[in-house]
Amino acid sequence: MQKKKVLLNRAMFSIRPYDSSALTVLTTLFHHFSEAGNYELFVRRGGTVIHRAAIQVSEKGAQQQLNLDLASLRDAEQRECCDKEAGTRYTLAVNSILGFYVSQGTGAYSVALARAEHKERQALDSAAHIPAGDLFAVTLVRPGTYRAVNEEGGAEAMIRVRPASPKDYRPDQAELVTCDAQAFKPKRVDITSGHSVVFRCEAPARLRVELVEPAESAPKPRKEMRHTLRRSSGPASRKAT
Amino acid sequence: MAHLTLAVSEGTFQRSFDLLKRNLTFQDSDLQDYGAFTLGYDVKMHLEGGSVDLRDDNTIQIKELDIRWDRLKVIIGLDIPRICVGGGCINMPWPIPDICLPRICVFSADPDVSISPDFASLVAQEISFTGSLVARYFDVSVPLPSPDPCQLLRVVPLPGNNQWQIFVDPQTMDLDLFDFPDIVGDLIEDALTSAVTALIPGGWVRDLILAIIGGVADLIRTILDIPDDIEEWLSDLFNVSFGLLDFIGTLVLDFFASCNPIYAIDDPFEILPAAGGLIPVRIPIRNLSVRAHDLEMVVQADVGA
Numbered sequence: 001m002q003k004k005k006v007l008l009n010r011a012m013f014s015i016r017p018y019d020s021s022a023l024t025v026l027t028t029l030f031h032h033f034s035e036a037g038n039y040e041l042f043v044r045r046g047g048t049v050i051h052r053a054a055i056q057v058s059e060k061g062a063q064q065q066l067n068l069d070l071a072s073l074r075d076a077e078q079r080e081c082c083d084k085e086a087g088t089r090y091t092l093a094v095n096s097i098l099g100f101y102v103s104q105g106t107g108a109y110s111v112a113l114a115r116a117e118h119k120e121r122q123a124l125d126s127a128a129h130i131p132a133g134d135l136f137a138v139t140l141v142r143p144g145t146y147r148a149v150n151e152e153g154g155a156e157a158m159i160r161v162r163p164a165s166p167k168d169y170r171p172d173q174a175e176l177v178t179c180d181a182q183a184f185k186p187k188r189v190d191i192t193s194g195h196s197v198v199f200r201c202e203a204p205a206r207l208r209v210e211l212v213e214p215a216e217s218a219p220k221p222r223k224e225m226r227h228t229l230r231r232s233s234g235p236a237s238r239k240a241t
Numbered sequence: 242m243a244h245l246t247l248a249v250s251e252g253t254f255q256r257s258f259d260l261l262k263r264n265l266t267f268q269d270s271d272l273q274d275y276g277a278f279t280l281g282y283d284v285k286m287h288l289e290g291g292s293v294d295l296r297d298d299n300t301i302q303i304k305e306l307d308i309r310w311d312r313l314k315v316i317i318g319l320d321i322p323r324i325c326v327g328g329g330c331i332n333m334p335w336p337i338p339d340i341c342l343p344r345i346c347v348f349s350a351d352p353d354v355s356i357s358p359d360f361a362s363l364v365a366q367e368i369s370f371t372g373s374l375v376a377r378y379f380d381v382s383v384p385l386p387s388p389d390p391c392q393l394l395r396v397v398p399l400p401g402n403n404q405w406q407i408f409v410d411p412q413t414m415d416l417d418l419f420d421f422p423d424i425v426g427d428l429i430e431d432a433l434t435s436a437v438t439a440l441i442p443g444g445w446v447r448d449l450i451l452a453i454i455g456g457v458a459d460l461i462r463t464i465l466d467i468p469d470d471i472e473e474w475l476s477d478l479f480n481v482s483f484g485l486l487d488f489i490g491t492l493v494l495d496f497f498a499s500c501n502p503i504y505a506i507d508d509p510f511e512i513l514p515a516a517g518g519l520i521p522v523r524i525p526i527r528n529l530s531v532r533a534h535d536l537e538m539v540v541q542a543d544v545g546a
Binding site: 006007008009012013025026028030032064065067069095096097099101103104135137139141142143163164165166169170171172173174176193194195196198215 | 325326327328329330331336337338340341342343344345346347348349350351352353440442445446448449451452453454455456459
């Protein structure tokens with residue numbers, strides 16, 4: 001067997017707030033296309049546009065969901081999805097979902113969607129806020145207590161992340177939380193490490209999820225290295241038998 | 242009545258057999274890819290011990306010949322499946338479709354681990370066979386078959402002249418199956434567990450990864466599709482899948498029966514060396530036959546014209 005070079009996805013385990021305005025590893029933004037039309041997609045990293053694409057949303061479009069890995073978009077020219085001459089183009093159905101996530105690396109991304117015919121009409125600018133109807137998902141791996149804040153209205157929710165147990169563990173579980181300008185529903189969510197919380201925004205929102213208190217790892221029993229024998233007071237008195 | 246009769250005692254025959262047997266070595270390696278895992282071996286063996294029994298029924302019995310492993314490496318490679326978090330779908334109200342989350346993976350690719358423990362000191366096998374003694378004529382003018390099946394097994398050099406050759410020709414052979422002791426299963430499991438664990442960072446990250454893969458021991462058993470007894474599984478591999486047992490049996494058969502005579506007599510046989518300007522005196526040997534008796538091997542031949 002030819003041994004492969006395998007790298008650990010360290011960004012998954014670094015501790016930092018998850019912010020809808022700066023998409024990083026373990027966060028996903030889902031945009032809902034409720035209207036047919038032609039859109040232009042801009043993906044920014046550190047303020048610089050790193051990827052542009054045309055999106056056609058039509059009644060005839062068959063694709064209901066497309067998830068784009070922002071960390072691998074630089075390879076878009078090699079993708080088989082797209083017309084090389086006309087640039088990258090995605091075709092989706094009305095009411096479909098376009099997801100943006102980051103699979104690896106430490107980069108923070110933002111995405112913007114504008115109507116091609118009316119560039120001033122922005123359908124999405126994640127750096128500013130998430131429009132109503134869109135969703136923001138966070139996959140939480142470090143056990144502990146997290147606070148979710150909607151910076152648009154100040155609403156807060158608590159997320160408790162329990163450590164995963166090998167017995168019957170399935171990582172592909174998600175909890176849905178609704179957020180409007182005033183509050184999250186529910187306000188308290190319990191999940192297991194590696195599971196996701198999906199926030200569905202009913203009003204424009206800017207969401208931030210941060211670790212408030214990490215769960216203490218169970219201390220491992222310390223191996224006794226020394227054995228001390230104590231002599232009882234007075235000289236040893238061993239009876240001869 | 243034969244013109245010549247020659248007898249070799251059982252003790253002398255034993256020493257001749259020991260000399261020949263000492264030169265039988267075998268080494269081989271192979272690696273087979275089964276997709277999610279690779280299995281292979283890297284082995285080297287020689288023969289030791291064994292007793293020779295010449296019997297009255299014209300047979301010879303070689304008993305308890307030890308197969309000594311100088312190297313008995315088992316190569317096990319695992320292609321660990323992707324370890325990812327996230328994923329799953331959530332139901333959304335119409336007209337929004339169900340939304341499926343991406344999976345984020347811990348490693349950039351499926352990690353591989355490989356171990357190659359050496360169990361030479363833990364495995365012992367014996368080989369015994371019963372056969373006969375066979376005399377064959379080696380005619381130097383007849384070309385060797387091509388390819389020569391004895392090319393890698395021949396330790397007795399090819400003669401430069403015609404010869405009568407006496408071979409030990411095994412008829413039935415008993416060869417112990419590979420039987421790995423219980424400790425081998427533990428050693429393999431420990432080595433694989435260490436190799437997999439070494440890939441994973443410590444602390445809560447390890448707890449999470451172990452939860453995803455369901456524990457290292459279970460992962461290993463799942464990938465390799467092995468039952469409870471690793472040692473039994475390994476024994477089956479060596480006995481059946483790798484075909485090593487058949488190979489060793491064939492090797493021993495060919496080594497003694499076809500490739501290396503235990504004794505050889507030149508034809509013509511020199512009875513007086515060249516001396517005083519005279520050419521050597523050689524007599525042609527004809528109709529050579531060999532028999533085993535209880536205490537000795539007896540060779541008889543005629544002096545031909």
